[in-house]
Amino acid sequence: MDASQDLIVARPEGLYCPPGDFYIDPWRPVERAIITHAHADHARFGHASYLAAEAGVGVLLSRLPSINLQGIPYGERVVVNGVAVSLHPAGHVLGSAQVRVEHAGRVWVASGDYKVEPDPTCAPFEPVRCDTFITESTFGLPIYRWEPSRAVFDGIDSWWRHNAAQGRASVLFCYSFGKAQRILAGVDREIGPIFCHGAVEPLNRAYREAGVDLPPTRLVSDIAARDKTAFKGALIVAPPSAQGSAWMRRFGDYSDAFASGWMRLRGTRRRRGLDRGFVLSDHADWPGLQTAIGATGAQRVIVTHGQIEPMVRWLREQGLEAAAFMTEYGDDAMEADAVGAVGLAGDNLAQVPGVADDAGQIYEPHLPHVFRNTPAQTQADEAPPSPKATSR
Amino acid sequence: MKRFAALYTALDGTTSTKEKLEALIAYFSAAEPEDAAWASYFLSGGKPRQSVPTRLLTEFARERAGLPEWLFDESYQAVGDLAETIAHILPPAQRMSELGLAQWIEGRVLTLRGLEPVELRTRLLGYWDELDWSERFLLTKLIGGGFRVGVARQLVVRALAEVAGVDHKRIAQRMVGWTDSRQAPGAARYLRLIAPESTQDDNAATPHESDLGLPYPFFLAHPLQTDPATLGVPSDWIIEWKWDGIRAQLVKRDGRVWLWSRGEDLITDRFPELATLGAALADGTVVDGEILAWEPDDDAPLDFEPGASDRARIIDLLGPTPLLLDDLIRMADAPPAIVRTVLLELELAGRLERHGGGLVSLI
Numbered sequence: 001m002d003a004s005q006d007l008i009v010a011r012p013e014g015l016y017c018p019p020g021d022f023y024i025d026p027w028r029p030v031e032r033a034i035i036t037h038a039h040a041d042h043a044r045f046g047h048a049s050y051l052a053a054e055a056g057v058g059v060l061l062s063r064l065p066s067i068n069l070q071g072i073p074y075g076e077r078v079v080v081n082g083v084a085v086s087l088h089p090a091g092h093v094l095g096s097a098q099v100r101v102e103h104a105g106r107v108w109v110a111s112g113d114y115k116v117e118p119d120p121t122c123a124p125f126e127p128v129r130c131d132t133f134i135t136e137s138t139f140g141l142p143i144y145r146w147e148p149s150r151a152v153f154d155g156i157d158s159w160w161r162h163n164a165a166q167g168r169a170s171v172l173f174c175y176s177f178g179k180a181q182r183i184l185a186g187v188d189r190e191i192g193p194i195f196c197h198g199a200v201e202p203l204n205r206a207y208r209e210a211g212v213d214l215p216p217t218r219l220v221s222d223i224a225a226r227d228k229t230a231f232k233g234a235l236i237v238a239p240p241s242a243q244g245s246a247w248m249r250r251f252g253d254y255s256d257a258f259a260s261g262w263m264r265l266r267g268t269r270r271r272r273g274l275d276r277g278f279v280l281s282d283h284a285d286w287p288g289l290q291t292a293i294g295a296t297g298a299q300r301v302i303v304t305h306g307q308i309e310p311m312v313r314w315l316r317e318q319g320l321e322a323a324a325f326m327t328e329y330g331d332d333a334m335e336a337d338a339v340g341a342v343g344l345a346g347d348n349l350a351q352v353p354g355v356a357d358d359a360g361q362i363y364e365p366h367l368p369h370v371f372r373n374t375p376a377q378t379q380a381d382e383a384p385p386s387p388k389a390t391s392r
Numbered sequence: 393m394k395r396f397a398a399l400y401t402a403l404d405g406t407t408s409t410k411e412k413l414e415a416l417i418a419y420f421s422a423a424e425p426e427d428a429a430w431a432s433y434f435l436s437g438g439k440p441r442q443s444v445p446t447r448l449l450t451e452f453a454r455e456r457a458g459l460p461e462w463l464f465d466e467s468y469q470a471v472g473d474l475a476e477t478i479a480h481i482l483p484p485a486q487r488m489s490e491l492g493l494a495q496w497i498e499g500r501v502l503t504l505r506g507l508e509p510v511e512l513r514t515r516l517l518g519y520w521d522e523l524d525w526s527e528r529f530l531l532t533k534l535i536g537g538g539f540r541v542g543v544a545r546q547l548v549v550r551a552l553a554e555v556a557g558v559d560h561k562r563i564a565q566r567m568v569g570w571t572d573s574r575q576a577p578g579a580a581r582y583l584r585l586i587a588p589e590s591t592q593d594d595n596a597a598t599p600h601e602s603d604l605g606l607p608y609p610f611f612l613a614h615p616l617q618t619d620p621a622t623l624g625v626p627s628d629w630i631i632e633w634k635w636d637g638i639r640a641q642l643v644k645r646d647g648r649v650w651l652w653s654r655g656e657d658l659i660t661d662r663f664p665e666l667a668t669l670g671a672a673l674a675d676g677t678v679v680d681g682e683i684l685a686w687e688p689d690d691d692a693p694l695d696f697e698p699g700a701s702d703r704a705r706i707i708d709l710l711g712p713t714p715l716l717l718d719d720l721i722r723m724a725d726a727p728p729a730i731v732r733t734v735l736l737e738l739e740l741a742g743r744l745e746r747h748g749g750g751l752v753s754l755i
Contacts, residue, residue, distance in 0.1 A: 142459055143467045143480035255408075264480070266404065267472050270712045275406055310466045317460065 007083075007101050007108040008134060008302075010325040015110060015134070015304075019103050020083030023047075024110045027328040034085065036112025037096035038063050039177060041329050051078070053087045055123060056095015058206040059177065074123065090114035091125030092282050093178030094207055100128050109296060110134040113329075115281065116288040117149060121181045121212050127295030132302065135293060138283040138330065139261055140307030140314075146261070146285045152278055153186040159257060159276055164192050164233035169254035173240040173274075176200040178282050180237050181207045181214060183259060187235065189215035195231065196220065197238035197247075220250070228252035243274070261285070293320075305330035395423060396431055396493045397527040403543050407755075409742045412543055416551030426494035429582035432552065434534075436545045437746075438571035440497070442537030443504040444512055446474065449536055452516050457481040475532035482520055482528060489522035494579075501534050542712075542755040544742040546657050556586035564658050565605055565650075605650035607641040608678060635693060637682030638736065642666060644673040655740055662736060685729045698730045706734045707754075710744075714751035 008017050014026025014033075022032040029046035036042055038052075038060040045064055052060055054071035061069065072078055074097065077086045087097035092113040099110045109130040116125045146152075156172065163170040174180050176199040184194065184204065194217045196204060201219050208214055217237075223230040231251045240258060242248060248256075261281025262268045269277035283306075284292055293301055293315070300321040303311045308324045315322035402415035416435070420428055434440075454464045459481060471477040491499075500519065504512060516535075520528055533539040549567060553560035566585050570577075613634070616623070623629070639654040649670035651660040660667050663683065673679070684693035698706070706724045709715065721731045735752060738744035745755050 141467050141470055142457060142463065143471055143477060145480060145484075265471055266476060267712070273407065275408060275411075277405070310463060314460075314463060 005106075007103055007106055007132070008110060010327065015325065015327065017083060017101055017103075020080045020085065020101065022051075022080055022083075022085075024099050025112060025327075025329065032080070034087075034099050035060065036090065036099060036110070037093055039093070039113070042112060051085075053089075053095050053097040055210065056093075056097070058210050059094055059203060062202050062206040063177070074126075088126045088128050089123035091116060091119060091122060094122045094181070094210060094212065096122060098126075098128055100130065106131055108132045108134065109298075111136060111292070113138070113283055114292065115284045116292055117146065117284075119149070119182055119282070120185050121178075121207060121214075125292065127292065129297050131298060132300040133293060133296040133298035134302045134304060134325070135289065135311075136283065136306055136329070137289065137303045137308055137311040138306035139281065139285050140289055140303070140311040142286045144261060144264055144281075144285045145287060146264075146279060146281060149182075149186065149280065152259075152280045153183075153188075156183065156186075156257075156259070156278055157188045157191060159255070159278075160187065160191050160235050163255045167232045167253070169231040169234050169236055169251040171236045171238060171242075171248065171251060171254050171256045172259060172278075173238055173243055173256065174259040174280075175282075176239045177203045179259060179280065180204070181212065182282065183237060183280070184214045184217065185212065187215075192233040192235060193218065193230075195223070195234055195236045197236070197242060199239050200237050220247075223250070225250045243272075393489060393491055393493050393496045393523070393527055393530070395419065396427065397524070397530050399431070400530055400541060401526045403541055409547065412742075413547055413551055413554075416543070416548060417554050420551055420555040424492055424494070425579035425582045427492045429577035429579055429585075430493050430497050432548060432567075432582065432585070433571055433577040434539060435541055435543055435548045436567060436571055437540075438577070439539055439748075440501060440534055440537060441505070442535070443501060444516065444535050446536060448509055448512060449478065449516070449532065450474070452513050453478040453482060453520075453532075456517055456520065457483065475529055475536055475538065478532050479525055479529035485521050485523055485528075487522045489527075496531070497534070501531070504535065540745070540747065542745060544739065544745065544755060546740070547742050549657075552586055556588070558586065558589055561606055561652075561656050562589060564656075568658065604645055605643050605648065607643055607650070607652040607656060608680070610639065610641065610654055610656075611680060635682045635684055637684040637693070638733065640681070640683050642670050642673075642677075642679040642681075644670050644677045645675055647671075647675065649673075653736075653740060657740060659736070662732075662739075694727070694729055698726070698734050702726045702730050703734050703737075706731055707738070710738075710752065710754045712753055712755075714745075714747045714753040717750040717752060720752065 007019070008015050008024065010016070011023075013023060013028040013030050015024040016022075017024070022034055023030045024034050025036050025042040026033050026047065027041075027044060031048045033047040033050050035050055035052040038056055040063070043060060043064060045067070048068065050060070050067050050069040052069060052071055054073050057069060057071035061067070072087060074087055074089055077084050079085070082103065084102040086100045088100055090096040090098045090112055092115055096112060096114070098112060098114065101108045101110070107130040109128045109132070111134060113136050114125050118124055160170045172183065174183055176197065180196070180200045181203060194215055196217045197220055201217065204214055204217055220236060228250065231254070236251065243256065248254070255275045257276035257278060258269075258272055258274050259278040259280045261279060261283060263277030264279045289311070298320070301315050303322065303324045304327045312322045312324050396419070399415055399419040403412050406412060419431065423431060450464065454461065459467075464477070464481070467481060468474060468477045471480065500515070504515065507515070519531060523531060530539070549564045550560050553563045556563065563585065570585070640659065641652045643650040643652065649660065649667045650658060651663055651666055651670070653659045666683065686693050702724070706720065706726065709720055709723050717731075721728050724731055735744055738754070739746070743755050745753050747753065
């Protein structure tokens with residue numbers, strides 16, 4: 001195929017649509033950016049204008065305040081330099097979208113991150129017919145196969161209930177945006193009080209403002225650090241980077257767990273040194289990826305991040321034209337869904353300072369960039385005060 | 393099988409010794425004796441022989457999942473464990489099985505050996521299709537001969553003692569040789585394992601086999617709370633040096649030797665030299681003392697107490713992956729006696745698992 005005909009190409013700044021002159025989830029500053037969802041590896045500061053799904057405007061602004069943002073409803077068509085653009089639910093997190101691009105009789109869809117499983121906190125994934133489908137492949141190996149999420153929540157509930165009966169706190173690590181709210185919406189809110197880390201609570205607020213039903217939650221920092229009784233029997237939702245930090249001391253006797261798709265593998269779970277691991281992902285599992293790709297009817301598939309090589313080879317063997325784009329997506333998923341998928345990332349996370357900051361500031365610690373060649377930002381750049389300084 | 397798989401999941405899913413113990417007690421309280429016999433056999437380190445070659449296991453699983461060889465290999469690389477890889481890639485089961493562990497092992501697993509590939513294929517595909525994820529993982533482990541579980545034998549002993557209402561030292565003794573492959577686990581043997589302690593009459597006649605090697609209660613030293621003068625004149629006393637060794641009791645009875653730790657765990661096989669020395673003692677001798685290491689001609693024992701840094705370094709080198717003792721000693725750059733002490737500490741704390749062939753791993 002003649003690459004000059006491609007509707008979306010990879011540029012150093014990000015995925016680029018030449019006829020429309022816009023970027024999708026660019027990682028370097030550009031004029032016009034279409035954002036699939038508000039996770040940090042897809043939505044970054046520095047672009048002159050942003051376009052995103054209306055449903056995700058609240059969360060996007062809570063993470064990137066005062067950007068020049070236009071929100072459009074799912075399915076609504078806007079024309080950018082003669083290219084018809086519409087956004088369709090990706091089922092990944094609140095406001096996540098696939099970008100459908102149509103020009104001169106060709107249709108391309110860039111999916112961002114997606115899952116096909118139902119999730120009460122966001123609109124369900126919508127298959128969109130296209131000629132070329134740009135897909136993620138975070139869990140693109142046949143070993144990744146999710147249980148129905150109800151079974152996972154039952155597991156979380158019984159773990160929490162058991163701890164509560166023992167007078168212990170239950171600390172559940174998960175990504176603060178998306179996963180945390182999905183868990184809050186899914187657990188049995190009658191078991192006990194729920195507290196959230198300062199990185200999670202602002203997202204809860206954005207979700208509630210968007211009309212998502214979440215149980216009442218309180219900030220951990222609202223409780224005096226010496227008061228260890230307040231957390232007995234409570235569920236505490238915190239980002240994985242809080243594990244092993246001084247921030248944890250306030251909970252006294254607690255059991256800890258991690259909710260992530262990576263917990264599917266026993267080795268990964270055991271290396272984390274947690275009491276429990278719950279297999280819950282906001283990405284499609286192997287059957288989900290196959291279903292989603294098949295439903296687009298696309299003859300050409302481009303894989304952006306995750307298990308790129310096996311997925312490309314597999315799709316080729318299925319008779320599709322498959323290739324890969326080098327992108328900078330997936331870093332966030334490391335922290336996100338993830339940690340422990342790469343040993344290095346897991347190790348470093350435990351040492352990222354600043355997670356003790358739960359004073360309401362949104363803070364997602366940036367990993368040292370495992371996959372990238374760009375110089376790693378020093379942690380001091382963005383780290384709030386060290387755990388010592390904030391532990392009272 | 394369901395109950396045993398649930399136990400395995402519970403043991404595998406927690407790092408807390410207390411929760412592992414609770415799960416074991418719950419299992420043994422509810423399991424049928426014939427199932428409990430096999431469970432205690434596997435949990436305390438018994439391994440079935442491989443009954444299906446790995447190559448065939450892989451081939452059948454790949455075929456069932458519809459995967460090309462390279463993708464199976466990629467998957468295996470990501471998982472690092474064959475049975476787990478197979479359990480992950482197989483499509484969800486269509487049926488359910490209510491067979492107990494003993495029926496699975498005796499009727500299905502042990503009878504696989506030596507079958508023709510065609511027959512193996514039919515049976516394996518059928519079995520896999522009756523089991524959920526954790527059961528498949530277990531079955532494949534058992535068939536492949538690589539079963540191991542992250543639980544210390546002492547913990548199994550304690551759980552059985554709790555369920556049986558019998559002193560755990562006695563259970564520990566009864567379990568000596570429990571995983572000997574020449575004796576198949578069975579309900580009768582299991583019931584003897586958890587039988588109530590023999591009455592005094594029995595003892596008078598023929599002491600129960602398991603009572604033979606029991607230690608005396610350890611005689612413990614306590615700091616003096618009063619003025620030393622109240623003890624009287626020093627010449628009335630025998631003064632014994634307190635070393636920083638490992639407190640233990642060596643029992644020699646009926647031509648056999650048992651070595652017990654202070655926590656009353658059997659550690660005879662950890663100190664083969666002492667077992668040999670003990671054989672020279674007269675029957676009926678019990679030595680309560682400290683285990684120390686001496687170089688010939690030295691006038692003081694070797695520094696046997698690991699420093700905090702030795703301990704940290706050794707623990708740091710250990711992980712869930714089994715590591716060869718020789719490698720551990722070399723990498724830790726510490727004297728073998730120190731490494732052995734740290735390993736023993738870990739083992740007694742229920743954190744170490746010993747595998748065959750000098751391999752150890754953290755639990």
